[in-house]
Amino acid sequence: MTLDRAFSVRVPEGDAMPRKVCDHCGFVAYENPKIVVGSVVRSEGRILLCRRAIEPRRGYWTIPAGYMELNETPEEGAMREAREEAGASIAIERLLAIYSVPRISQVQLIFRAELSDPAVEAGVETLELRFFAWDEIPWDDLAFPSVHWALNHERAAEGGAPPVPFGNPEGAAGDRMPDGRPLPVGDF
Amino acid sequence: MTLDRAFSVRVPEGDAMPRKVCDHCGFVAYENPKIVVGSVVRSEGRILLCRRAIEPRRGYWTIPAGYMELNETPEEGAMREAREEAGASIAIERLLAIYSVPRISQVQLIFRAELSDPAVEAGVETLELRFFAWDEIPWDDLAFPSVHWALNHERAAEGGAPPVPFGNPEGAAGDRMPDGRPLPVGDF
Numbered sequence: 351m352t353l354d355r356a357f358s359v360r361v362p363e364g365d366a367m368p369r370k371v372c373d374h375c376g377f378v379a380y381e382n383p384k385i386v387v388g389s390v391v392r393s394e395g396r397i398l399l400c401r402r403a404i405e406p407r408r409g410y411w412t413i414p415a416g417y418m419e420l421n422e423t424p425e426e427g428a429m430r431e432a433r434e435e436a437g438a439s440i441a442i443e444r445l446l447a448i449y450s451v452p453r454i455s456q457v458q459l460i461f462r463a464e465l466s467d468p469a470v471e472a473g474v475e476t477l478e479l480r481f482f483a484w485d486e487i488p489w490d491d492l493a494f495p496s497v498h499w500a501l502n503h504e505r506a507a508e509g510g511a512p513p514v515p516f517g518n519p520e521g522a523a524g525d526r527m528p529d530g531r532p533l534p535v536g537d538f
Numbered sequence: 539m540t541l542d543r544a545f546s547v548r549v550p551e552g553d554a555m556p557r558k559v560c561d562h563c564g565f566v567a568y569e570n571p572k573i574v575v576g577s578v579v580r581s582e583g584r585i586l587l588c589r590r591a592i593e594p595r596r597g598y599w600t601i602p603a604g605y606m607e608l609n610e611t612p613e614e615g616a617m618r619e620a621r622e623e624a625g626a627s628i629a630i631e632r633l634l635a636i637y638s639v640p641r642i643s644q645v646q647l648i649f650r651a652e653l654s655d656p657a658v659e660a661g662v663e664t665l666e667l668r669f670f671a672w673d674e675i676p677w678d679d680l681a682f683p684s685v686h687w688a689l690n691h692e693r694a695a696e697g698g699a700p701p702v703p704f705g706n707p708e709g710a711a712g713d714r715m716p717d718g719r720p721l722p723v724g725d726f
Contacts, residue, residue, distance in 0.1 A: 366622070367607065375562055383606050384570050385645055418571050419555065420643040424636075434554070445703070448633070448647075450611045457573055457612060457647070459636075514701050515633070 383455040387427035388415020390504040391440050393465035396481035397501065400435050402493055403477045410493035413500055414438065415460070424459045432463070436479050437471030440464065447503050447516040449496045451524035460500045462507060495524045495533070571643040575615035576603020578692040579628050581653035584669035585689065588623050590681055591665045598681035601688055602626065603648070612647045620651070624667050625659030628652065635691050635704040637684045639712035648688045650695060683712045683721070 357370040362378050370379040390413055391398040399411040414435045418427040425442045432438040440463040449458040472479050482488070484505060492498050503516040518524070526532055545558040550566050558567040578601055579586040587599040602623045606615040613630045620626040628651040637646040660667050670676070672693060680686050691704040706712070714720055 372560075372563065372565065375560065377560065377565065377567070379565070379567070381608055382572050383608060383610075385573060418645070420569055420571060421640050422571075423638045423640050424645060426640075445636070448612075448636075452609050452611050452614075455608045457606070457645075459645070512700075512702075515703065 381455075383457055385418040385424070385427075386415055386456055386458040387418045387424045387431060387461075388413050388458065388500070389428045389432055389440060389442065389461040389463040390446060390500050391432060391436075391438060391463045391465055392504075393468070393481055396483050397487065397504070398436060398438065398465065398470070398479065398481055399488075400472070400476040401478040401480075402475065403472075404475050407493035409477070410491050411488050412493040412497050413460070415458070418459075425461065428459070428461050428463070435473045435476050437469065437473060438465060439467040439469075441466045444513060445515045446507060447500055449499060449518050449524065451496065453523060453525055456524075458496055460496075460503075462504065490529075492527075495522065495527055498528045569643075571645055573606040573612070573615075574603055574644055574646040575606045575612045575619060575649075576601050576646065576688075577616045577620055577628060577630065577649040577651040578634060578688050579620060579624075579626060579651045579653055580692075581656070581669055584671050585675065585692070586624060586626065586653065586658070586667065586669055587676075588660070588664040589666040589668075590663065591660075592663050595681035597665070598679050599676050600681040600685050601648070603646070606647075613649065616647070616649050616651070623661045623664050625657065625661060626653060627655040627657075629654045632701060633703045634695060635688055637687060637706050637712065639684065641711060641713055644712075646684055648684075648691075650692065678717075680715075683710065683715055686716045 356373040357379060358373055359368045359370055361368050362371060400414055401411050402408050414432040416431045418424060428442060429440055432440045443462040443464065445459060446462045447460045470479055487501060499519055544561040545567060546561055547556050547558055549556050550559060588602055589599055590596050602620040604619045606612060616630060617628055620628045631650040633647060634650045635648045658667055675689060687707055
């Protein structure tokens with residue numbers, strides 16, 4: 351197959367914004383923000399993390415999360431991601447946080463969850479799974495700023511914070527790790 | 539321009555799900571759920587509603603809301619929609635509700651807001667604007683189930699409900715109006 355696509359940027363009829371339109375077939379490639387759904391999964395007081403087998407951030411630790419798919423609810427998506435990435439069956443408790451990363455046009459819906467079956471197994475996007483106690487969390491090797499945020503917010507929720515979902519930490523847009531390290535540019 | 543696009547549905551290399559792939563150019567049309575951002579806008583105890591000038595549900599009343607665009611936060615998107623549809627400057631207070639309509643692959647983020655400037659003006663997608671007291675809301679002529687939900691949730695919030703965002707009413711997936719009337723199939 352020849353990848354001879356060529357998109358011009360112009361405002362389609364009846365629209366208000368410039369969009370990418372294929373010069374060959376007229377297809378309008380509407381691009382809108384994507385929703386990431388994920389969960390902080392607890393089991394016997396430990397937190398399930400997955401070491402990423404794929405770029406961006408291969409080798410770094412993350413929570414089970416990924417792009418929401420068509421015709422599912424956010425909760426169903428978070429359960430699917432836990433199954434795909436960690437072979438994990440989880441029980442969703444409530445929404446922990448809503449994060450916004452406008453640079454990469456993402457809204458993340460992160461749930462609190464409890465593992466409902468002890469059997470887990472690393473999926474194809476995961477090198478390794480591990481359950482971490484709070485004093486074992488590999489803070490310096492977390493994949494993304496929002497993983498850092500979600501773990502801190504989970505700890506606050508366990509400490510009795512009211513059940514209002516958290517948002518981005520004050521002033522944080524997800525452009526750098528919380529310790530100031532820059533992020534590789536990627537679409538997560 | 540010839541609209542000769544032809545998509546085959548197949549699993550692209552490295553993907554796990556079937557996607558639409560253009561037979562001509564190989565473009566993968568990833569489709570993911572879209573985010574609708576909107577607000578329930580108060581002014582002197584009344585609620586701002588917009589009568590829709592466009593299908594679906596032309597002539598019916600709605601809150602200012604629409605698809606979130608790239609590189610904006612949900613709050614910025616809700617402010618943009620209020621400006622575009624009602625010429626309204628608003629101050630966002632907090633997240634009122636998160637609704638999920640999996641049939642049409644939407645997640646809606648609806649904020650509570652206060653009008654910050656009395657000047658409003660119907661945009662091109664709006665036939666008419668009006669501020670309604672609670673006993674004037676045109677319940678039978680609301681455009682979508684989620685407008686109904688958001689207004690009821692705003693009323694509950696004004697009545698002192700805790701600041702936890704609401705979700706879909708129990709058992710409701712947005713397939714019908716709350717009085718049981720079917721919805722025309724549309725992408726909102």
